[in-house]
Amino acid sequence: MYPKTHSLTAVVVTACLVVAALVSPAAAQEPAARFYGLLVNMQSEYPGQGTTPVNIVVNRWSTDDEQERVTTTVLEQGPKALLSLLGKMPAVGSVAPIGGVGFNVPYATVSRSPDGLEHILILSDRPMSFLERWYGGRSTDYPFLLIEMTIKPDGNGDGQVIVAGRLSADKFNKTLVIENLEIQPMQLRNLKREQ
Incomplete structure (x- = not known):
């Protein structure tokens, strides 16, 4: 036994x-990149009231094929088709307030300039509340969320978040153009690349 x-x-x-x-x-x-920073609402009435610490995680960068599909979809079919496409794409990362529930993002790109700066673009359909969709105000015409970040070689940087945007494309340069619903985008301050 x-x-x-x-x-x-x-x-x-x-x-x-x-x-x-x-x-x-x-x-x-490990994720391809992880960032920590402060999201600052510049339209807040009181100092510090509109400040939230956030984590931005990119598990992988969008492929060249995915980037081409996004740009081509906007150019040929318009933003509604892009919204549908983003909903079908797998998540490449996530954005979340520290200690809170966030959301997945289906599109993230990085480009590097000769001076060593990283230019990061994250695009997602915007989370909307039930009431916002129900009442269908002007904000529902701006269904995209866009995060732009510039990171220095030492890992520090800044950026902005367009919480409610409308997309179009520049046919000549084949780049995305975003129109912001808000007067001023939210700012990303004290950004640090953790890896």
Whole structure:
């Protein structure tokens, strides 16, 4: 009876080691980029009232094919088709207030300039409340959320968040153009790249 217990234990331990070896690489995979900063609402009545610490995680950057699809969709079919496309694309990252519930983002790109600056663009359909959709005011014509960040080589930077935007495309440069519903975009201050 004693040898059977040892052989059963050996089988269980071996199975656990095999599972751990298979799971570890996926679990240990680090995000492509992680940022921490303060989201500042410049239209807040009182100083500090509109300040929220946020985490921005990019698990992977959008592929060249995904970037081409987004631009082509806006150029050829318009923003409503892009909204539908973004809803079908897999998440590439997430944005969340510290300690709060956030949302997934389906599109994130990075470009680097010769001086070492990283220019990051994150695009998502905008989370809207039930009441906003129900009443269907002017804000529902601005269904996109856009985050633009500039990160220096030392990992520090700043950016802005357009919470309610309407998209079009520049046909000549094949770039996205966003119109902001708000008077002034929210600011991302004290941005730090954590990796």
